[in-house]
Amino acid sequence: MSVLPFKSGGYRFVEGVFQYSAGVAAEPGYRIVRVQFRAPVPLEEGFRRIERIVTAAGRPLTAFCACELRSPAPFTEAGFTAFNKIYVGTLERWNIFDGKTNPIARSNVCPAIAPPPEPSFHAFSYTEAATDAEPSFVIAGSGEAPEGRGNYRDHIVSLGDVSPAGIREKARFVLGEMERRMGALGFGWKDTTAAQLYTIHDIHPFLADEIVRRGAARAGLTWHYNRPPVVDLEYEMDCRGVSVERVV
Template sequence: MADVIDFAPGGYRFIKGVSQYSAGVAAQPGFRLERVRFARPVPLAEGFDRIAAIIKAAGRPLTAFAACELRSPAPFTEQGFIDFNAIYITTLKEWGLFRDGLNPIARSNVCPEVFPPAEPSFYAFSFTTAAPDAPPSFVVAGSGEAPEGHATYHDHIVNRGDVSPEGLRGKARFVLAEMERRMAALGFTWADATAAQLYTVHDVHPFLADEIARRGAMRAGLTWHFNRPPVQELEYEMDCRGLAIEHVA
């Protein structure tokens, strides 16, 4: 079973993941998660400044930052992804979020195939606000078709190099199961999700009904972003959330 850790300074709990992100977050009782999507992607440094201003304006500490959705110019090499994460984590440490080698922030980081940003940028983020009677809320981090925690993605990609309908079906099955595993660790199912997001440039229609819709992942519809996952050779990624309040800034 996944390790779920209480992050009291933020008012949420998180699934222990890897150093660059957690596998998902859920608000603790007395708090709710709210999502803010930027009208257009905001470069990383400016984005952190805008996020800090929004969180502070809501009367919350920076440790209320709980999840983010990034957009990058193109898929990284394995080393490039490591280098990027080292830069990203620096601000989390400054904000008191990265502690004892644990990163509580859930994250997706994908690459638009059309109109990509010139540099890594924030697309959206989620944070906790105080709300005594709020219903439960959660954000599950993005996952591609390779298990986390290995030294590389390359050797563990499901159906690596196979983007045939059946190859993609296998990738989708892995990712959907990982979404369900993460939701279950936080106490949720697809019935609790208010949004599911898909990131691929490949045709999913051959298995959309029987693999995605029939297992409940489209109860609230499906938002398909024509994006690639963040590491070269990954082809299919999803994330999901269950939130009552979302904003556009």
């Protein structure tokens, strides 16, 4: 996996697909700050609020490095592509996305109960200067399919199998992908401060053996009763190692 610097943002990132990177880590002299909204904020208004918060912190908009979105329901493949083209438009205006490479790590999931009426921000992260900063990182969300293959459906692990065995296989793939992304940035589960899981299926049959034993719940596990963002995906995770977090 290629790791590239984003110097104007104070971080490096694992190269991913056009809509997001696979993960980000603060460069020396910087730390990542995570900000969670008390309630989902619609995309356009969310970008405005992010701009105000980042600017008030004395940072350029290029310091924006990660976000967590909430959408009304899983997209079709075509719908997901269309949404992503709208989303990256703001990143282009902020001189973050150059039309090809996107450094922003992202999760986008769909609450199964009381979803927002339109795609919205749940949280975001940015870098700030800090000479004594501990290393910090955010890993983008991954469902149970490799990315960059042209579509998801043809590559989904255990497609259509939501039996306990099928969900376990999906979880194994996603856990492996989290480890692969963290490893590219020089981190592992021991460095995480939070892990988030998104599925509507029962995880208890494999929670101990597949998640806890490998260290993925070392800081606890936040289970959101959400679906991944694309039809037919059933299981997603993201994780982070961030020491400064706040709610607005």
